[in-house]
Amino acid sequence: MNSQVAEREMTSMTSQRTGQPVTRNEQVGHDLSVRVRDLSLWYGEHQALHNVNIDIYQKNVTALIGPSGCGKSTFLRCLNRMNDLIRNVRIQGRVEMDGRDVNEPKMDEVALRRRVGMVFQKPNPFPKSIFENVAYAPRMHDLVSRKADQDELVERSLRDAGLWEEVKDKLHQPGTSLSGGQQQRLCIARAIAVQPDVILMDEPTSALDPISTATIEDLMDKLKKQFTIVTVTHNMQQAARVADYTAFFHLGEIIEYNDTKTMFSNPHTKKAEDYITGRFG
Amino acid sequence: MSHSFDEISAQLKRRHRKSARLKWMSMASLGIALLFLVVFFADMLNKGLPAFQQAYVQVEVDYNEDAETMGRAALDPEIASLVSRSFERLIPGMIRDDADLLGTTETRWVLTNSQVDQYLKGHRNELSDDEKAAIDERVEDGQVDMKFNTTFFSQGDSKMAERAGIMAAAVGTIMTMLVTLAVSFPIGVMTAIYLEEFAPDNRFTQAIEININNLAAIPSILFGLLGLAVFINFFGVPRSSPLVGGLTLALMTLPVIIISTRAALRSVPDSIRQGAFAVGCSRWQVVRDHVLPLALPGIMTGSIIGLAQAMGETAPLIIVGMVAFIPDVSASFTEAATVLPAQVFTWAGEPERAFVEKTAGGILVLLAVLIFMNATAVMLRKKFERRW
Numbered sequence: 001m002n003s004q005v006a007e008r009e010m011t012s013m014t015s016q017r018t019g020q021p022v023t024r025n026e027q028v029g030h031d032l033s034v035r036v037r038d039l040s041l042w043y044g045e046h047q048a049l050h051n052v053n054i055d056i057y058q059k060n061v062t063a064l065i066g067p068s069g070c071g072k073s074t075f076l077r078c079l080n081r082m083n084d085l086i087r088n089v090r091i092q093g094r095v096e097m098d099g100r101d102v103n104e105p106k107m108d109e110v111a112l113r114r115r116v117g118m119v120f121q122k123p124n125p126f127p128k129s130i131f132e133n134v135a136y137a138p139r140m141h142d143l144v145s146r147k148a149d150q151d152e153l154v155e156r157s158l159r160d161a162g163l164w165e166e167v168k169d170k171l172h173q174p175g176t177s178l179s180g181g182q183q184q185r186l187c188i189a190r191a192i193a194v195q196p197d198v199i200l201m202d203e204p205t206s207a208l209d210p211i212s213t214a215t216i217e218d219l220m221d222k223l224k225k226q227f228t229i230v231t232v233t234h235n236m237q238q239a240a241r242v243a244d245y246t247a248f249f250h251l252g253e254i255i256e257y258n259d260t261k262t263m264f265s266n267p268h269t270k271k272a273e274d275y276i277t278g279r280f281g
Numbered sequence: 282m283s284h285s286f287d288e289i290s291a292q293l294k295r296r297h298r299k300s301a302r303l304k305w306m307s308m309a310s311l312g313i314a315l316l317f318l319v320v321f322f323a324d325m326l327n328k329g330l331p332a333f334q335q336a337y338v339q340v341e342v343d344y345n346e347d348a349e350t351m352g353r354a355a356l357d358p359e360i361a362s363l364v365s366r367s368f369e370r371l372i373p374g375m376i377r378d379d380a381d382l383l384g385t386t387e388t389r390w391v392l393t394n395s396q397v398d399q400y401l402k403g404h405r406n407e408l409s410d411d412e413k414a415a416i417d418e419r420v421e422d423g424q425v426d427m428k429f430n431t432t433f434f435s436q437g438d439s440k441m442a443e444r445a446g447i448m449a450a451a452v453g454t455i456m457t458m459l460v461t462l463a464v465s466f467p468i469g470v471m472t473a474i475y476l477e478e479f480a481p482d483n484r485f486t487q488a489i490e491i492n493i494n495n496l497a498a499i500p501s502i503l504f505g506l507l508g509l510a511v512f513i514n515f516f517g518v519p520r521s522s523p524l525v526g527g528l529t530l531a532l533m534t535l536p537v538i539i540i541s542t543r544a545a546l547r548s549v550p551d552s553i554r555q556g557a558f559a560v561g562c563s564r565w566q567v568v569r570d571h572v573l574p575l576a577l578p579g580i581m582t583g584s585i586i587g588l589a590q591a592m593g594e595t596a597p598l599i600i601v602g603m604v605a606f607i608p609d610v611s612a613s614f615t616e617a618a619t620v621l622p623a624q625v626f627t628w629a630g631e632p633e634r635a636f637v638e639k640t641a642g643g644i645l646v647l648l649a650v651l652i653f654m655n656a657t658a659v660m661l662r663k664k665f666e667r668r669w
């Protein structure tokens with residue numbers, strides 16, 4: 001039954017890559033990037049997500065907030081199928097990109113992850129050189145063949161990640177020799193080097209000092225011109241500062257999803273208001 | 282109610298006493314262990330070092346026609362009783378190989394027989410008092426002397442102790458280990474990679490895992506029986522050959538390599554795998570490009586230790602016929618061969634006194650190699666140790 005639905009929707013929705021229109025948030029003119037419908041997820045017997053519905057818009061920052069353990073990371077991992085790596089996970093519902101369900105059998109998770117990159121909570125550069133960290137994935141995906149193209153791509157990615165000036169003289173030192181904030185920007189450079197559509201960030205600044213945090217927040221603001229960013233954050237101010245849309249998760253459900261201004265000035269639900277004002281969480 | 286420092290100290294006293302006692306007991310255990318080690322090494326060195334020296338005698342070799350059939354004829358009869366028979370037996374061949382030699386004489390240093398050697402080393406021997414006096418005289422004259430025993434390293438086994446060496450066994454060990462490594466390393470590493478990185482976590486893989494762990498604890502002689510049944514009787518691999526020995530030891534080494542490789546793979550932090558998956562690596566790319574390079578030192582360390590274990594193994598090789606009298610270096614993997622520990626075992630069974638030092642000498646060489654291998658393993662581990 002599911003696959004029939006998939007067929008039908010695939011023909012009714014057309015790819016943004018082919019230039020044809022996709023669903024828009026008509027009020028503000030934002031195009032849809034990822035549409036999630038009735039998404040539920042179980043770790044064994046434990047249900048971590050309950051009927052999540054959300055439309056994520058292109059070239060915007062969407063922040064996921066909520067008390068810890070409410071399923072933010074789990075949800076984020078649904079978008080690039082990183083949950084596949086966890087045993088005993090069962091997923092129901094649809095996560096659509098370009099009208100295709102990312103969980104459908106025909107979907108290649110490698111192809112999906114090329115289009116949906118990820119940055120983790122703890123910076124995890126490969127224990128290789130700074131250059132290799134960035135060049136590895138594009139080379140693997142055959143995005144560059146000539147050495148010059150590769151050098152150029154590495155420079156561009158590092159520039160976009162705001163790291164180039166700091167590392168241009170030591171590209172062949174190990175990525176792990178950088179400071180925490182630099183490492184995280186290296187991970188961002190690594191993610192954007194394959195030109196994804198979406199970048200997922202799971203509490204990207206929670207392991208960083210305030211200055212590095214501010215740098216990354218500025219960076220997110222710049223990157224959203226090119227990429228759709230979905231970020232998890234524990235920090236209300238951060239969400240308010242960087243996000244265009246904010247989703248409030250609680251016990252595996254989205255309680256409220258709104259544009260950030262409304263969410264923080266005039267939340268529609270009592271729970272979200274309590275959380276935002278620090279009454280729980 | 283709060284307590285003063287003195288009250289608390291009084292309570293703590295007993296605890297401190299206990300921990301002090303425990304500390305002394307463990308240090309005493311360590312001391313005893315070290316003592317055993319020192320005694321063992323001292324004994325081995327004491328017995329084995331003489332094997333690296335051998336008595337040589339200076340003789341006039343007269344390559345006459347009689348010597349072409351009976352080597353003894355080339356030597357002064359008085360001195361011939363001191364010379365190793367192994368040298369006498371070489372003379373006819375030397376004349377046959379080099380026609381110019383006939384009719385010439387030559388002064389050279391040759392091996393004495395083991396009786397002379399043992400006498401000079403102060404061990405029990407069967408020489409008469411006259412013979413001893415004659416030897417003493419020649420020692421005075423500098424015609425009999427102890428020299429570094431190259432024969433021990435350049436020759437295979439011999440029934441004549443002065444001629445017996447470890448060369449054939451050393452080559453046999455190298456060939457056997459090559460087979461063991463060639464078989465157990467790739468199979469072990471691939472198995473571990475499969476189990477650790479690819480296999481689903483189900484009853485079947487759990488059963489395999491338990492069995493592999495048990496395999497490492499099986500008495501090694503059983504692997505010999507298995508090797509006999511499977512490789513020799515079923516597949517018809519030649520008995521006593523480095524091939525069958527290597528295969529048998531590979532069975533034994535396999536679980537060690539699998540277990541250590543899995544440990545090495547597991548020590549690679551998951552965040553690396555996550556990062557690699559997130560940029561779109563396939564499972565194999567994650568393993569090949571990211572996990573394996575980091576796990577390699579650990580894998581090498583485990584493999585070296587597994588190999589060192591196999592190298593010291595004798596029991597399974599007895600069963601597949603590698604404990605044998607092998608005078609010549611084997612030229613191929615299917616010819617009869619022996620290995621160092623088996624050679625030591627063979628010598629240990631020889632009744633002649635001169636073989637005692639050969640036995641200990643062989644053990645010293647084996648120990649030196651094993652210590653070298655283990656040191657390499659430790660160094661590898663130290664050098665590439667990483668903190669995450």
Ligand SMILES: Nc1ncnc2c1ncn2[C@@H]1O[C@H](COP(=O)(O)OP(=O)(O)O)[C@@H](O)[C@H]1O
Nearest residue numbers: 043046048067068069070071072073074075086
């Ligand atoms: N790998 C896992 N296996 C089992 N349960 C998990 C796993 N990861 C997360 N969970 C559970 O799912 C729920 C949501 O976790 P998570 O998505 O990490 O929350 P958040 O990121 O919002 O803190 C929690 O109850 C957590 O215990």
Ligand SMILES: [Mg+2]
Nearest residue numbers: 072073074202
């Ligand atoms: Mg989380």
